[in-house]
Amino acid sequence: MADATESLRRRNAAAVLRTLRYDGPASRAELALRTGLAKATVGTIAGGLEEAGVLRELEQVRSGERGRPGQRLTLADGRPVGVGFEVNVEYVSAVVLDLAGTPRWQVTRPVARVAAVAASLGALVDEVAARLAAEQLHPVGAAVALPGLVDGDDRTAVWTPNLDLTGTGVADAVDRAFGWDTRTRVVNDADCAALAELRLGAGRGAGDLLYLTGTVGIGAGIVSDGRLLRGARGFAGEVGHLPIGEAGAPCGCGRTGCWEASVGLHALLAAVGMDESGTPRETAAEVARRAADSEQVRAGVVRIGELLGRGLGIVSGVLDPERIVLGGYFVPLGDLVLAPAAAELDAAVALGGRGRPDLRLGELGTEAAATGAAERALDDVFTGTLDLLS
Known part of the structure; x- marks a missing residue:
């Protein structure tokens, strides 16, 4: 019985914390309405979380003409x-x-x-x-x-x-x-990056999301109806090693024709004739700078964008995402890679541009x-x- 009571207490506290995280500050009365918990239960939970340094009080708010103003609570910037x-x-x-x-x-x-x-x-x-x-x-x-x-x-x-x-x-x-x-x-x-962009970045508001990494390797994070889709063994999203790249392109996994062998960071550098210069994003930023003055570099980036969009068309045909977020080295390249990718994606999806997922660049940087x-x-x-x- 004690274990059941303890479990219920943790679940109730979690409900209060979730609504403060995702719905913003609230008075105790508002928390009761949001969570469906009794006001007394919310009061006990809130008091305990304040004492633990997890919650703090904001300015007072008055919910009506009469009565004492309610104290708004928020998550503490804390421990x-x-x-x-x-x-x-x-x-x-x-x-x-x-x-x-x-x-x-x-x-x-x-x-x-x-x-x-x-x-x-x-x-x-x-x-x-x-x-x-x-x-x-x-x-x-x-x-x-x-x-x-x-x-x-x-x-x-x-x-x-x-x-x-x-x-x-x-x-x-x-x-x-x-x-x-x-x-x-x-x-x-x-x-992980898909989860971060979904909650804190370019994926906010999208129920069905495809996040694509952009480093030496290429991987995908898949969100379906607001939840990460991991597959039967947790292996969903290994798109980098699908055989949808250029035929014969050698991959680090030992095979040829993998998608990441055609659109990963090393493929980009080979296409533009440049060496690495720091992290993938720093390297891509240097590529973007040189592309401003070099037709050869621009053409190399466009080619990568086309191969990227072609693969996204295949993956989108299976997953039907609402939004696609490109992360990693793709972000500093901006429209240099986004425009050709979108054009290829338009051509690949069944309804043309009308059926294309919303294609965006990630917002959270290297630390996504x-x-x-x-x-x-x-x-x-x-x-x-x-x-x-x-």
């Missing part, structure tokens, strides 16, 4: 935070989000060699753990986004074609740094996947799995 990391071929990132979804801080570090990725992530994790302790921020969980397939346990990397990071080593390393036992999750990077990982780390709070009242 409970979610920590997200991304590990990729070219860089590692970290983002710390508070319960309101506000970044407390974020950082991206380039990685010079693929062999150094694991060590670079380890150093960043240690730095984040030390900084959180120094600033007295309380991490409720952490998640790591990586480019590959992750098992249903949300800890085991099954296949990382561009990195040697299979197994539970990444999750175990983060757990050790924070003094946890099997709390850290590992999540596909495109899924790490931001989504931090969001994922906070999910246990908003579902009532984790108790902030204890």
